[in-house]
Amino acid sequence: MNIIALYGSPRKKGNSAVLTNAFLSKAEELGAKTSRFSLNAMNFKGCQACMGCKTKKDHCILKDDLSQVLDTIHDSDVLVLATPVYFGDMTAQMKMFFDRTYSFFVPDFMTNPKPSRLKPGKQAVFIQTQGQDDPSFFNDIYPKYEFFLNAMGFKNNILIRACGVDEPGEIEKNDLIMAQAVDAAQKVMG
Numbered sequence: 748m749n750i751i752a753l754y755g756s757p758r759k760k761g762n763s764a765v766l767t768n769a770f771l772s773k774a775e776e777l778g779a780k781t782s783r784f785s786l787n788a789m790n791f792k793g794c795q796a797c798m799g800c801k802t803k804k805d806h807c808i809l810k811d812d813l814s815q816v817l818d819t820i821h822d823s824d825v826l827v828l829a830t831p832v833y834f835g836d837m838t839a840q841m842k843m844f845f846d847r848t849y850s851f852f853v854p855d856f857m858t859n860p861k862p863s864r865l866k867p868g869k870q871a872v873f874i875q876t877q878g879q880d881d882p883s884f885f886n887d888i889y890p891k892y893e894f895f896l897n898a899m900g901f902k903n904n905i906l907i908r909a910c911g912v913d914e915p916g917e918i919e920k921n922d923l924i925m926a927q928a929v930d931a932a933q934k935v936m937g
């Protein structure tokens with residue numbers, strides 16, 4: 748099982764990173780091979796809307812630090828997206844990545860019954876942390892992006908969500924959510 752994890756927070760020891768690391772540690776213990784990318788430390792652009800991935804190539808034609816990430820997703824079984832909520836959405840770093848996944852879609856994706864260039868059978872794990880402790884705030888983020896993940900072919904996706912966390916790493920004190928990260932790894936590893 749190959750797992751790729753994308754860290755969307757600039758905080759290396761932040762809450763979304765702590766949950767991601769708990770998930771990955773358990774998955775590794777159960778035999779997974781993992782690759783980790785901290786988006787904030789990488790040099791890459793958002794989608795340029797050049798349509799090169801629709802008219803010239805079957806992949807994104809930009810060559811930057813994200814090229815390896817997009818390639819690795821093709822070879823992975825599980826994609827972990829970890830992001831804090833910034834102004835009611837994923838971080839800008841994660842959104843720049845997400846826009847580049849436009850290259851995963853075939854040119855006629857709007858009408859094609861097989862819109863995705865990704866092999867079927869992949870699964871996504873979405874890790875969301877937020878300062879607001881009321882879970883009814885920002886519960887629209889995951890469904891919004893899961894809609895597109897489904898269109899890319901990701902199925903049986905899992906959401907791990909921590910509300911009311913602000914200080915870096917304070918999620919470690921929340922046994923319930925930490926256990927959810929470990930449980931998710933067990934589920935993914937079957």
Ligand SMILES: Cc1cc2nc3c(=O)[nH]c(=O)nc-3n(C[C@H](O)[C@H](O)[C@H](O)COP(=O)(O)O)c2cc1C
Nearest residue numbers: 756761762763831832833834835877878879912913
């Ligand atoms: C620029 C910025 C914007 C934020 N916007 C929100 C927000 O809209 N709603 C919210 O609940 N928390 C917001 N937060 C708080 C973070 O989501 C929260 O601290 C989260 O636990 C950080 O995750 P991390 O430790 O993985 O970086 C914001 C924080 C920053 C720095």
